[in-house]
Amino acid sequence: xxxxDSRRSNHHWKPPMTALSALIRRDIRxxxxxxxxxxxxxxxxxxxxxxxxxxxxPDLALLSRLGPAILWLGALLASLLTLDRLFMADxxxxxxxxxxxxxxxxxxxxxAKALAxxxxxxxxxxxxxxxxxxxxxxxxxxxxxxxxxxxAGTPALTFTGMIGAALAVTLHRGGLLMAVLxxxxxxxxxxxxxxxxxxxxxxxxxxxxxxxxxxxxxxxSLVIGPFAAAASLRHGLx
Amino acid sequence: MQLSGHDLICVRGGRQVFAGLDFAAVSGEAVAxxxxxxxxxxxxxxxxxxxxxxxxxxxxLEGGDAELTLPEQCHYLGHRDALKPALSVAExxxxxxxxxxxxxxxxxxxxxxxxxxxxxHLPAGxxxxxxxxxLSLARxxxxxxxxxxxxxxxxxxxxxxxxxxxxxxxxxxxxxGMIIAATHAPLGIDSRELRIGGVA
Numbered sequence: 001x002x003x004x005d006s007r008r009s010n011h012h013w014k015p016p017m018t019a020l021s022a023l024i025r026r027d028i029r030x031x032x033x034x035x036x037x038x039x040x041x042x043x044x045x046x047x048x049x050x051x052x053x054x055x056x057x058p059d060l061a062l063l064s065r066l067g068p069a070i071l072w073l074g075a076l077l078a079s080l081l082t083l084d085r086l087f088m089a090d091x092x093x094x095x096x097x098x099x100x101x102x103x104x105x106x107x108x109x110x111x112a113k114a115l116a117x118x119x120x121x122x123x124x125x126x127x128x129x130x131x132x133x134x135x136x137x138x139x140x141x142x143x144x145x146x147x148x149x150x151x152a153g154t155p156a157l158t159f160t161g162m163i164g165a166a167l168a169v170t171l172h173r174g175g176l177l178m179a180v181l182x183x184x185x186x187x188x189x190x191x192x193x194x195x196x197x198x199x200x201x202x203x204x205x206x207x208x209x210x211x212x213x214x215x216x217x218x219x220x221s222l223v224i225g226p227f228a229a230a231a232s233l234r235h236g237l238x
Numbered sequence: 239m240q241l242s243g244h245d246l247i248c249v250r251g252g253r254q255v256f257a258g259l260d261f262a263a264v265s266g267e268a269v270a271x272x273x274x275x276x277x278x279x280x281x282x283x284x285x286x287x288x289x290x291x292x293x294x295x296x297x298x299l300e301g302g303d304a305e306l307t308l309p310e311q312c313h314y315l316g317h318r319d320a321l322k323p324a325l326s327v328a329e330x331x332x333x334x335x336x337x338x339x340x341x342x343x344x345x346x347x348x349x350x351x352x353x354x355x356x357x358x359h360l361p362a363g364x365x366x367x368x369x370x371x372x373l374s375l376a377r378x379x380x381x382x383x384x385x386x387x388x389x390x391x392x393x394x395x396x397x398x399x400x401x402x403x404x405x406x407x408x409x410x411x412x413x414x415g416m417i418i419a420a421t422h423a424p425l426g427i428d429s430r431e432l433r434i435g436g437v438a
Contacts, residue, residue: 022336026325033324094318097289101309102338237289 019104020112027116037082038120045078045125049132060137067136068146068197072190074132075125075150079157082121084178086113086165087233096169096233106233111226114162122154138201145200145207149214153193156218159225160185166229170236189217239265239301239384241286241308241416247294248281255281259295261432265384268407268417268429277435279420280316283387286418287314302384313383315391319374323363327354327373330362334377341382348379352402367394375403378410386410388419392426400426 031038052070056063090096099109126147133143164182171177196210242262248255255278263269271279284290286297288309299308321330331345349355352372357365365373371394378386386407392400404426407417411427419425 016339019337019339022333026322026329026333026337029329030322030324036324092318093322094316094320095322097287097314097316097318098320098334098338100289101287101312101314103306103310103340104337237291 016104016108019102020108023099023104023109023112024116024119027113028120031082031116031120036120037085038124041078041082041121042124042128044081045074045128046132048074048077049135053135064137064139064142065202067133067138067142068149068201069194070136071129071132071146072150072153072193072197075129075154076157076186076190078125079122079154080161080179080182083117083158083161083165083182084168086117086162087169087229088165091169100233100237106230107226110162110166110229110233111222114158114225114229117162118155118158122158125154126150142197142201146197149193149196149211152211152218153189153214156189156214156221157186159218159221160189162225163228163232166232166236170232189214192217239299239414239416241297241299241385241418243282243286243295243297245295246282246285246292246297248278248285248290249293250281250290254293256434257294259434263416263418263430265301265414265416266411268411268419268425268427269432270425270429271418271420271432271434272422273434279434280389282434283314283316283389283418283420286385287312287387289314299385308385311383312385312387313378313381314387314389315374315378316389317393319370320377321362321365321370321373323361326359326361327365328358330373331376331380335380338377338381338383343380343382345376345380348376349373351379351406352376353399368396368399371395372399375406379406384415386415386417386419388417388421390421391419392421392423 030036049070053063056066087096090099100106129147129150130143133146161182164178167181168178192210192214195205196207196214199205199207199210240262244260246259247257261269271282273279281290285292286308297308299311302311327349328345331349335342335345346355349358352375354369354372354376357369362370362373392403395403407425407427411417
């Protein structure tokens with residue numbers, strides 16, 4: 001009985017951490033393997049940005065003025081590309097049933113899955129940004145500013161997108177529905193992300209104000225996203 | 239430990255699957271849920287697992303761990319086996335062991351028990367249907383849970399596999415576990431029959 005008691009006090013704080021890190025490691029591993037989503041996102045980002053100079057034409061001044069907006073749009077679409085599978089894959093193979101039943105709170109499991117998605121699919125986009133900045137005639141400072149705003153803003157995209165991914169499971173509809181639901185939610189992030197980058201390049205606004213709001217948006221979605229997604233998944237139990 | 243359901247009503251997709259269902263199971267007992275297709279065998283298991291919400295009635299577990307909910311003390315083995323084709327056999331199993339937590343067994347030992355020790359590093363995508371089922375059974379062994387909810391557990395298992403599985407169920411029952419299995423084929427162990435929705 002003593003053994004049982006020590007185990008009991010144990011499984012309230014330590015195992016949830018083990019469980020969450022196991023979930024994060026699994027999702028990242030799957031994303032990085034063949035057929036996973038991490039590489040697809042970066043390739044899509046690359047394609048969108050490379051196509052832009054051809055569409056806009058060889059006007060370097062115009063290109064550098066549009067640069068931050070193009071990079072942000074590319075990153076937004078690329079992060080949505082793989083996000084709709086966030087819960088769908090687990091739902092289809094029955095993993096979601098076991099995750100729902102487990103001792104780990106569903107909210108934390110959702111947060112862990114979103115974090116893993118951001119690490120595997122969001123972070124590579126930010127790493128690729130300096131290279132793509134060259135193609136858009138952005139100087140070092142401007143590229144740095146865009147990369148910094150992406151670093152602060154893409155968590156918001158992932159964590160609000162997670163709500164759409166959970167609804168896609170609940171409503172048994174994938175892909176397109178998710179884009180329709182999530183894109184309006186990402187408008188504020190887009191506005192302040194591009195505004196902060198533009199502030200560095202052309203002024204006259206300060207970088208601090210829009211950047212702070214961008215950080216605030218990320219923090220709010222970090223809190224709301226997991227709860228909304230878990231509520232949606234629970235409601236859709238079937 | 240006693241698991242009981244009283245006056246359960248299950249509604250899915252606006253259609254009543256069953257109503258007024260009572261059942262009870264005690265430690266060391268296996269209950270075989272039988273009935274024709276669509277009578278609600280899987281629904282009953284999912285109600286117990288907390289994956290469906292009953293439209294009426296209640297399910298209670300007496301004498302279990304007071305700090306854990308009923309689903310947290312259950313293993314659910316459904317039609318879908320919760321395996322990731324991109325991960326190896328060992329990675330799949332260690333993930334579930336880490337994630338589900340609690341008292342656990344060494345995973346190599348349970349893989350040897352289900353006869354998959356030669357395939358440890360093989361991606362799960364290359365396994366046959368029977369091997370996938372064996373890997374799911376290894377999850378039940380690696381992580382200890384007192385209540386096993388099994389949905390057609392012997393599907394895709396060969397004769398030797400069914401014998402092996404019957405042995406595992408006996409061992410689980412002898413340790414004071416409980417099994418509720420939805421099945422068409424005989425389980426291969428002594429079990430009490432719970433019939434849903436008339437004679438098949």
